[in-house]
Amino acid sequence: MRKSLRLKGVAAAAVAIAFGLCLAAGCAPAGGASDGALADTGDLAAAYPVHGSNAEDGAGLAGYHAALGQDCASCHQGNLADQLAAAGIEGEPDCSSTFYNDTATCLSSDCHVSWDALAExxxxxxxYNPHDSIHGTIEDCNECHKGHAEQVDICGQCHPNGGQEMTV
Structure with a gap:
């Protein structure tokens, strides 16, 4: 019995050490990116301070995801500066900007998995399930869900939605 408890303690210590080493190396949380210099939360938050502040206490999903342990790079994968430049956006865009994430990021295996899984x-x-509508699937999560701005209830613009409200 003591040997079993000792082995469990050693295993728990090994997991804790591995986790600590991963954090020290700058690994992103589950679902996070590990793509170059901009994969570090500090770099993105420093480069885009209005968005970084918004993720702490502003409107949108950034704060919700941050409370779940996600960082900026969990949603903004790749080189954000290059993506903004390619979209013709100079500097930090306004939080209500139409620049957004790729839906494939939202539906990755680490996050919402697939459109069918989300509908389920x-x-x-x-x-009134907006993810399984008789009108078909909205191809872009960002039509309703905004990272750094108030959510948009597109369905509610025409339908009463059975009284539901967007929570996140």
Missing amino acids: RTADLGD
């Missing part, structure tokens, strides 16, 4: 997760909304 919100199945309790019944006929």
Whole structure:
């Protein structure tokens, strides 16, 4: 019995050490990117201070995801400066900017998995499930869900939505 407890303690210590080494090396949390210099939360938050501040206490999903342990690079994968430049955006865009993430990032295996999985997760909304609409699938998560701005209830613009409200 003592040998079993000692082995469990050694295993727990090894996991803790491995986790600490991963954090020290700058690994992103689950779902995070590991793409070059801009994969570090500090770099993105420093480069885009208005968005970094918004992720702490502003509108949008950034704060929600940050509370779950995600960092900027979890959603903004790749070289954000190059992506903004390619979109013709100079400097830090406004938080309500139309520049957004790729839906594939939202539907990655580490996050919301697939459109079908998301529709199943919100199945309790019944006929008012925005992820399983009779109108078809909205191809872009950012149509409704905003990272750094108020969410947009597109369905609610025409339908009462059964009284549901967007929570995140």
